[in-house]
Amino acid sequence: MSASEEAQRAADTAHQAEAQAAETDAAAPEAWTKGAMVAAADPRAVEAGLEVMRQGGNAIDAAIAVHTVLGLVEPQSSGIGGGAFMVYYDHDKDEITVFDGRETAPASTTPEHFVKDGKVMGFMEAWQSGKAVGVPGQIALYKKAHDAAGALDWEKDFQPAIRLAEDGFKVSPRLAELLASDRLKAVVRIDDLPVPSAYFYPNGEPLPVGYIRTNQDYADMLRAIATQGPSAFYEGENAEAIVAAVNSGPNAGDMTLEDLANYEVKVRPALCGTIPEGYRICSAPPPSSGGVAQNMIMGLYHYLKPTSDTATEDDFLKAFVDAQRLTYADRDHYVADADFVAVPSSDLINPAYLKVRATEAFAPDGHAEPGDPGVVLGRDPLRPLWGEDATEHKPGTTHISIIDMEGNAVSMTATVEAAFGTSLMVNGYLLNNQLTDFSREPTKGGKPVANAPAANKRPRSSMSPTLVFDDNDDLFMVTGSPGGNSIIAYVAKTLVGVIDWGKTAQEAIDLPNIIARGDTVGVEVDIDGGPEAADALREMGYTVEEREGENSGLHVIVVREDGLEGGADPRREGIAKSLD
Template sequence: MRHLTALTAVLLLAACAPAAKAPPAASIAPVSGSDAEALGDMSWTKGAMVAAADPRAVEAGIRVLSEGGNAIDAAIAVHAVLGLVEPQSSGIGGGAFMVYYDRARDEITVFDGRETAPAAAGPDWFVKDGKPMDFLTAWQSGRSVGVPGQIALYKTAHDAAGRANWASVFQPAIELAEEGFEVSPRLAEVIASERLRAVIRLDDNPVTAAYFYPDGQPLPAGFRRTNAAYAATLAAVANEGPDAFYRGALASEIVTAVNEGPDGGDMTLDDLANYEVKVRSAVCGTLQSGYKICSAPPPSSGGVAQNLILGLYEYLKPAATVNADESLFLKAFVDAQRLGYADRDHYVADADHVPVPTEDLINPDYIKARAKEAFAPDAKSFPGDPGVVLGGDPLRPMWGEDPTTPGAGTTHISIIDLEGNAVSMTATVEAAFGSSRMAGGFLLNNELTDFSLIPEKGGKPVANAVAAGKRPRSSMSPTLVFDEGGDLFMVTGSPGGNSIIAYVSKTLVGVLEWGKTAQEAAALPNIIARGDTVAVEVDIEGGLEAAEALRTMGYTVEERTGENSGLHLIVVRDKGLEGGADPRREGVALSLR
């Protein structure tokens, strides 16, 4: 297996990425735009870039940047448009993790706008008559809806470091909603999907049916769809701030939509009024190569999983590239994923509610020891125990195994502004079109099915079980990478449910280890190795060869088509910014100088 063409021909470049030192440890101290201007050397010369899933959203971000806004301002504008033109993926009825880098202060801040469970929720939230609810029933029920965090995240981030006028960042989305937007081919395809319509209630709910299926027919590509209700919602938020969303008439509309049948929830006005964004420190780890990977902390999986997988890959890859079997680089990536996913699945949850051994899981000593436990291709995967490895009490017995399988209604935005500040934000409504419930012109999430529907396994609690006010574990991995001088090198992230972890790690390995450009990394076949089966995307160049190589090595391979990654990344090169947009979606990366 020494000729794997498009995918593995580049694997011999694995040692070509330059060695680097880690930047100084980032602290968490968001500052106002005026304070940031007074600090440090602002001589950024590489311009700005926005990469996201729809050209109209990207253009909104570029507009805000060109008018003097910064990365946070642009991210709000981009996402407000995405909620209109890509409602199957995200919107203000959902939540997000935003990782923000302030170049002048050399600081990273994470804004956690993840949805929360209502006060009435508990471990048996999805248990009915002593048994877990059927997943599809739970998925489209009111009990699946978490308290949305997106609008609160917008305001918290903007207050911390935004520069543009608050109301102005919503103007592109308001204009587009009032004037109407053309339904894109991808949106039209998803709305018309008979397979999707069979399992969601989008065409059963009178409000969503009228919007997406006027006269009983799915919106066709090119149809000009206005959304006066969404424009009014954004205008109210622009004028009144988050209170327009979390209190008053719109809050009542949200609660009514959540609690009405069938299978209504139990959300209250107090749940909405009491929502708070969590401002957190990033989880950062340094690779042997010197690159530093920073992402969001639990309940996001990004900081733990990305550092685990890349750290494990460094130990598992061939020690030398000359005359090395190309397939061994592919094997190393698969084995690193299997180990990393097993640990993520077992330990990561909302650290405000349960203990998560974050620092232990990315400790270099643990990663080195864990690499030695790489599973045989035909062996079952299992979580490691950082407690035992690092000389403490065993940690693995604390929790039962968690089989949670999140949906894939998500989007990702990568931005670098004209001063070198950066945003990596992954936002979601969980499944396609969320809960199929609508209020104020936007869809409500079904994020609570990201919790384990089973509160315990084998007589032990599951770390990611439901609890009042708790945030469900997320695979979202908005990620920043820094080079040897402490300078920003890469901004990356993706939608895709549980596969997000694999998608994002593909771009990290692709750029840092295999010498790929941003666009080449996004276009590589997706390989997802969670559990005992390796899913390989075979309708992309190089995918069939990779699947055959892995099968020959003894792995159980599932051949897949139609992967739902939506990678958007920016790499900082000597000559300027290099963008990548996933060819599987409709996104673009546009620059500004």
């Protein structure tokens, strides 16, 4: 090879290397410059998340710190005796991962789990019993997520909650109000059972606002988890205490030490769909309803909303209500634990199905029924496979939205199910009553219900931790809420509010909640705009239920050109705060 040929070859190699480097740079996400933010249901929890980020932690570390504090100061909503869905976005890898820490049914569970003496147990009988407790998934979720992408030492993530539990925290107005509620005390057992009664009702009186409540048992439990890992929770003395509590009292459960030791977090791909406006909506797949329901509502809304220049706000409101009614009917019928039943998730969010489904919008006074994506998409019918199901999901839940300094994001919704779970308390925390999210009736009309109980099955959830990406596939929004089966409507309100109605994060949160599940439309009337919305829908012919005291807890972060815009639900006690 001549010198000139060698020079040309070297030049070609250098050019090729430069081209490859340019291609790699183009594919890599841009450096994150928007800052960091935490939005959650209590300022002390938010500060815990910011504290661990100042120490070098990322969004996952912050989520652990935030939630362990929430389990202390907001025990009515969530805690380590419950479970969660976490949707995590890794900015550098441009990857989304779902950590499914949903509670599971014990291995002894059958479809007749809530059938007693040949009759289906009533909800009130079931929810405050050991039969309602699922194997908790929260601690295992912490560990799985931290092992996958945490940046700070595991032990450090627990320190803010340990410190607050030992030093004591001021009882907030919301917690004090719930504990003093005669209505609540009539249906839960926290004031009757010895352990929770001594904690929440010292000297027989509910904890008042401002009372300094310590919780050494909780601090000791967290310290053991911090030093020994999840085995401190799922094995040994704590596991024995859970089993003893679950398997005692009326309508006792049948949980074993093996059930606890065998619990596994499921790592799943996010369920994402792209709406015609160009945004990609990603949430948790079944047994969560998030991926299915949020994509359905936004897709249907696109086909239902008016296009006329003369359209009014009421016309857009009607489209939102009709999109909800169609979505809830399909969600109720098809969504369950996809490890046990076939859930047509991709079919339900397929634009071809949604376009047809939008033409099936129910008359305002019509009965809501599920559609059939199998028929629409030219395959075998799917609707006849399952009995109709309208299981209620009670609102004992919290939501956390986080973006860290590297652009990683967490949307995590966590729960103990109803307020204070089952009221069963061990080692400073409450146990969930998550299994009442199953259909207590295993069959309807002679057909199995998709969401019926089964061994090691996870009950269907309305939780919708959601991430939104713009038409450049850049992170645009982190959102989610507590609120039982109304979660779907609450979260969808923020999506349509920000994406379609041009609202800020806080403005979208502040809109009145409108929940259109079934044949009745619930409208929040004790907030600006609520009475007018109720009147308008009633005028259109809808059956309207006026509601007060809605318990949404929306926490939202929107990525704007000039930084992060946060919002926190005024219906609870949270804040959204940037990292200083």
